[in-house]
Amino acid sequence: MSTPVLRVEKLRKTFGSEIVLQDISFTVPEHTATVFIGASGSGKSTLLRCINLLDQIDDGVIKLDDHDISGADIDPDEVRKKLGMVFQSFNLFPHMTVLENITLAPTKVQKVKNEAAIHEAFELLDRFGLKEKADQYPDRLSGGQQQRVAIIRSIARHPRLLLLDEITSALDPVLVNEVLSTVRDLKGEGMTMVLATHEMGFAKQVANEVCYLHAGRILEWGAPTAILEDPKHPETREFIKRVHEAGRL
């Protein structure tokens, strides 16, 4: 087997005296998606922020393509060039058009020629049905459209790994679907991903592996059907049951 794109070993993260993550170990092979589920406050966002080096970890190792990115001598800017991250709250730049949002990083960070970046941006927008929105400002788009632009913005840089943090939880159900189908398309194209989500149905569709995070630990992991339909751990079973009751499966 080839080396995984991401390998996390014994990661630990604290905020002051509060232990937010501990003993987190998992790998994400190329072209697969690992989905983290778990109650609010279980540490999903923090985990993704740690992988993206937005938060500093307190112990453990994070390897990207077998290269330690958690070392003291690592330049976070260099690492982030290889990672894409999409947030729950979209975080598009409100003073830039959709097109400018997408081409900013390719032109300024990857130093792609302007015309080439615009060309590729249009290609992506076209593929996800947003071509007419290229010159609009983000506040003129629906939530779903904004989130899809945010996804396009992060994949326009050809990241090695895409981190998606509850990208649908700010959207109403109709819009959720258009964003999820975008993610499914990316999965089909072989994008390697780590996701945090509340959408169990979606987890079932795209995940190669599901990890249930509870109070900062991975309590249970495995194939999506195993975790979501037949959880072994009582805590997981309780969580899945509550999600069922909330009607989100």
Place this chain on the structure above:
Amino acid sequence: MIENQGRRIGDNSDPAPYDFGGAWQPSEIELTRRVARRKRNQRNALIAAGSSAVVIGSLIVVLVTSPGWIALRDTFFKWAYGVEILPKILLGFTTNMTLTVIAGSSVAIIGLMIALIRTSRTPALTPFRFLAMIYVDVFRGIPMLLVILLIGFGVPALQLKGVTNNVLVLGTIAVIITYSAYVAEVIRSGILTIHPSQRAAARSLGLSHFQTLRFVVLPQAIKRVTPPLLNDLVALIKDTGLISILGVTDAVRAAQIQTAKTFNYTPYVMAACVFLAVTIPLTRATDRMLRRTLERQNAQGQA
């Protein structure tokens, strides 16, 4: 197949599946509402006009019939004299405008730099952050007139070699020093209002700290503080008049010279009018811009 779901345009062959009632006519209720609304508007306009006429009219009557009116008019509002000395005041005012342009652009650059230093986190800049804070606190806290006097008269008293004694230059420097402190604070507050998630998004796209500032944070921050910055510009225009205390012949000083000759105060009033001719349009424009910004923010549901 889709059947009979509404009618295609120009398709008159079949009877309409629904009766949409043809062309829209305002209903009885709507018509009475409109009449009532029009009446109310007319009444409001009438009341506004009436009250304005009464208030302004009585002010004029009180002024004109007061015992000192003739003396007042001849001392402050002698228009023929005012028009006669207007060129001198306008000539002085070019000094105020030049000073505004020079000081304004210097203040923009220096204020921005100080704001950037104060909001930076680089350890190497720690002493500068501290100095910048003291600088801002000090110069926001003393009357500008004092700064002008200290620099305009104090520096020449030192008799330093190679340092100018030109009061116009020294006065300009005093204005720049004071206003940079104000503007730095305005820009800094703008930078602080940009939500951290914007930085996180920029950094996670691989933008460096500097690129994040340059392309994401500053453009939004400056846009947000443009109305208060324009307010400061208006204040700067009129505060340039303060350097007349150093003997610089600006509009204020020109008026003072004329007044000293004739003991008539019309030149002061003329100088005031010249300043107002520039500051009022700017103030109105600022107001409009501020209202637009607020409307846009409210439309987005932001506080």
